[in-house]
Amino acid sequence: MDRRVIVDTDTAGDDTQALVLALASERLTVEAVTVVAGNVEFEYEVENAKYTLSVLDREDVPVYEGARSPLLKEWDHADHVHGEGGLGGDLFADTGIDSADGHAADAIVEHARDAPGELSLLCIGPLTNVALALAREPELPDLLDEVVVMGGAVGCLGNDTPAAEYNFWVDPDAAKRVVRDLDVTLVDWGLVLRDAFLGADDIARLEGVDTPRADFFETISTAPRQFTRETTGEDGLTLPDSLAAACLIAPELIEEQARYHVDVDEREGLTRGYSLVDVNGVLDEPPNATVVESVDADRFTELFLATLSGESPESAL
Numbered sequence: 001m002d003r004r005v006i007v008d009t010d011t012a013g014d015d016t017q018a019l020v021l022a023l024a025s026e027r028l029t030v031e032a033v034t035v036v037a038g039n040v041e042f043e044y045e046v047e048n049a050k051y052t053l054s055v056l057d058r059e060d061v062p063v064y065e066g067a068r069s070p071l072l073k074e075w076d077h078a079d080h081v082h083g084e085g086g087l088g089g090d091l092f093a094d095t096g097i098d099s100a101d102g103h104a105a106d107a108i109v110e111h112a113r114d115a116p117g118e119l120s121l122l123c124i125g126p127l128t129n130v131a132l133a134l135a136r137e138p139e140l141p142d143l144l145d146e147v148v149v150m151g152g153a154v155g156c157l158g159n160d161t162p163a164a165e166y167n168f169w170v171d172p173d174a175a176k177r178v179v180r181d182l183d184v185t186l187v188d189w190g191l192v193l194r195d196a197f198l199g200a201d202d203i204a205r206l207e208g209v210d211t212p213r214a215d216f217f218e219t220i221s222t223a224p225r226q227f228t229r230e231t232t233g234e235d236g237l238t239l240p241d242s243l244a245a246a247c248l249i250a251p252e253l254i255e256e257q258a259r260y261h262v263d264v265d266e267r268e269g270l271t272r273g274y275s276l277v278d279v280n281g282v283l284d285e286p287p288n289a290t291v292v293e294s295v296d297a298d299r300f301t302e303l304f305l306a307t308l309s310g311e312s313p314e315s316a317l
């Protein structure tokens with residue numbers, strides 16, 4: 001299996017690790033990285049994406065700069081989670097790598113048109129770039145293969161507000177359009193809490209591992225690990241974007257998934273970014289998304305740790 005993929009990312013923290021998984025995968029060909037406003041200041045995100053490529057010796061992958069703000073709403077960072085620059089607090093990347101010419105949304109459209117039905121999207125940030133791509137090319141749903149989205153909080157508290165997960169909260173107008181028009185596979189915050197928490201024991205297994213990837217993980221994980229300790233009392237960190245990457249790389253990790261009608265509340269106010277998932281079908285609307293409900297957490301951990309040890313994710317399957 002060789003799937004062509006664009007990774008759309010607000011590169012900080014776990015986004016970098018999701019990129020590592022995608023780049024190290026034998027099953028994916030990452031054709032481009034597109035950057036969107038999200039976790040930290042936009043210029044930091046762009047540098048973080050390039051720095052991640054350099055850790056993998058993959059500076060050949062083009063980085064396209066995209067939306068510098070959400071479609072309509074005010075942008076709020078998450079640098080209190082990931083550190084100011086987004087790479088753990090102390091590391092501020094300055095790679096000297098040029099960005100590719102053109103806007104991220106155009107890059108998504110052009111790569112999709114190149115080979116209709118072949119390109120998949122791994123969306124691990126707010127969905128602004130993808131919504132803009134949809135506006136530029138209404139046929140995009142027919143041009144794409146799979147669209148895996150990390151976003152939403154299905155039947156659980158959000159991580160940004162009680163009602164909303166961060167990616168959907170930042171640009172709910174974009175999330176609403178993308179979920180409505182593309183047939184997405186949703187990896188939500190509740191799934192992350194259930195199946196993608198890397199605990200202290202797992203992290204300790206990396207202590208003797210001397211690879212650039214493991215060193216990079218240690219750097220980026222300092223700030224989110226501290227945040228997790230302070231907010232939950234637990235020692236470890238969640239891997240939302242890496243879980244989304246793993247679902248694209250290795251769908252055999254998925255234990256349960258189901259089709260539901262999904263919508264997003266774009267209104268300003270208490271429920272901004274809320275992801276409505278009609279589990280009981282009471283709205284009588286056709287299903288428009290696949291919601292991943294259970295992943296083999298142990299196998300995901302092995303896949304993640306194997307990749308940081310310098311192997312391909314597939315080596316752990």
Ligand code: RIB
Pocket residue numbers: 012013014015039078124125150159165166167189240241
């Ligand atoms: O809610 C989790 C998402 O927001 C992830 O994409 C992560 O990057 C975070 O900031």
Ligand code: CA
Pocket residue numbers: 009010011014015038039124125241
């Ligand atoms: Ca992200």
